[in-house]
Amino acid sequence: MHxxxxxxxxxxxxxxxxxxxxxxxxxxxxxxxxxxxxxxxQDSATGQVLMLAYMTAGTLQRTMKTGQTYFWSRSRQQVxxxxxxxxxxxxxxxxxxxxxxxxxxxLVRPAGPACHTGKMTCFHNTVxxxxxx
Amino acid sequence: MHxxxxxxxxxxxxxxxxxxxxxxxxxxxxxxxxxxxxxxxQDSATGQVLMLAYMTAGTLQRTMKTGQTYFWSRSRQQVxxxxxxxxxxxxxxxxxxxxxxxxxxxLVRPAGPACHTGKMTCFHNTVxxxxxx
Numbered sequence: 001m002h003x004x005x006x007x008x009x010x011x012x013x014x015x016x017x018x019x020x021x022x023x024x025x026x027x028x029x030x031x032x033x034x035x036x037x038x039x040x041x042q043d044s045a046t047g048q049v050l051m052l053a054y055m056t057a058g059t060l061q062r063t064m065k066t067g068q069t070y071f072w073s074r075s076r077q078q079v080x081x082x083x084x085x086x087x088x089x090x091x092x093x094x095x096x097x098x099x100x101x102x103x104x105x106x107l108v109r110p111a112g113p114a115c116h117t118g119k120m121t122c123f124h125n126t127v128x129x130x131x132x133x
Numbered sequence: 134m135h136x137x138x139x140x141x142x143x144x145x146x147x148x149x150x151x152x153x154x155x156x157x158x159x160x161x162x163x164x165x166x167x168x169x170x171x172x173x174x175q176d177s178a179t180g181q182v183l184m185l186a187y188m189t190a191g192t193l194q195r196t197m198k199t200g201q202t203y204f205w206s207r208s209r210q211q212v213x214x215x216x217x218x219x220x221x222x223x224x225x226x227x228x229x230x231x232x233x234x235x236x237x238x239x240l241v242r243p244a245g246p247a248c249h250t251g252k253m254t255c256f257h258n259t260v261x262x263x264x265x266x
Contacts, residue, residue, distance in 0.1 A: 013261035025260060040173050040182055040256075047180030049173055052236040064261055093263050096256040099248050103185040105256040115232050123173075123229040123238040127158055128146035128197055130226050 012067040013092060022064060026057050030102035036072060037104055041114065044093040044107035050114035051122040053082075055104065067092050069106060088112035145200040146225060155197060159190050163235035169205060170237055174247065177226040177240035183247035184255040186215075188237065200225050202241060221245035 011022050031037050036054040043050055055063070059070040059079055069090040073080040083089030090108035097104060115122040144155050164170050169187040176183055188196070192203040192212055202223040206213040216222030223241035230237060248255040 011261060013263060022261075038171055038185060040185060042182055049175055049182065049238050052171060052173060052185075052231065067263075092261075095260040095262070097258040097260050098185065098255040099250055099252075099257065100255075103256075104260075105182050117232055119232075122231040122233075123236075124232065125230040127228040127230050127237075128144060128155075128225075129228070130146060130200075 011064040013064050013095065022061070026060050026064075028101070029057075029060075029097065029104075030100070031057065032102075036074070037102060039069075039071065039104040039106055041069065041090065041106050041108055043120075044109055048121050049123055050090075050108070050110060050120070053080075060104075063092060063106075064095070069108060082114075083111060086112065086116075088114070090114075144197040146197050146228065155194070159193050159197075161234070162190070162193070162230065162237075163233070164190065165235075169207070170235060172202075172204065172237040172239055174202065174223065174239050174241055176253075177242055181254050182256055183223075183241070183243060183253070186213075193237075196225060196239075197228070202239060215247075216244060219245065219249075221247070223247075 029037055035056050039053050039055050041050045041053065042048065053071040054074060056072045059072050062070040069082045069092060071080045071082060088111050090110050092106055092108055094107040095104060113120050115124065117124070162170055168189050172186055172188050174183045174186065175181065186204040187207060188203070189205045192205050195203040202215040202225060204213045204215060221244050223243045225239055225241055227240040228237060246253050248257065250257070
């Protein structure tokens with residue numbers, strides 16, 4: 001569990017439905033044993049799935065506070081503000097939680113490509129497809 | 134690592150780009166220490182993200198062979214043919230791999246709702262959204 005320091009904050013995003021405060025919402029998600037929850041990132045305008053990344057309670061809090069995506073880099077073991085270096089930040093439009101509370105879907109407006117290769121999506125390798133395609 | 138038995142098979146889906154056989158493709162993905170790789174499932178017609186589930190090499194092989202989605206149920210610790218009980222199978226249109234090889238995106242035609250609650254998508258809980266929405 002990554003025990004980042006996080007405190008009561010005001011969110012730039014409106015809390016919905018859950019009927020709880022931001023801290024309670026963040027606290028009740030099902031994180032894995034490393035304190036991570038997977039987050040699917042989708043372009044809110046095109047519907048394209050851009051990437052899959054992982055959040056801690058702390059980076060989710062920061063995402064909700066700032067309205068931009070923050071993740072936990074598993075390779076670098078540190079907080080990762082998407083676009084901090086490239087400028088390709090992602091503005092968050094909507095945050096959804098799945099039915100069993102262990103995965104997030106973030107709808108975003110990306111300022112540029114999601115992938116470090118320069119492609120809009122990280123899912124740019126086709127493994128297999130229908131014969132008719 | 135879930136060591137299911139899997140053998141050389143013909144795929145109902147056409148292998149693309151990777152320049153390798155199906156077994157090599159399946160074998161070279163980056164599975165986690167439990168032998169799992171996360172798979173985002175997206176409706177190929179509507180673009181709606183339906184669910185996030187996990188595959189083993191064996192369930193990916195079965196998915197490619199049959200053209201329907203098979204996952205590994207972490208809660209039940211067994212192979213899970215999506216729709217086996219409900220009839221809401223998912224026909225696979227396309228399988229994408231992300232840039233670092235540790236996540237899959239499956240475009241599917243769902244025969245019905247993805248969620249056990251009867252909703253089309255498992256991501257039906259809104260946590261937060263833009264004030265303007």
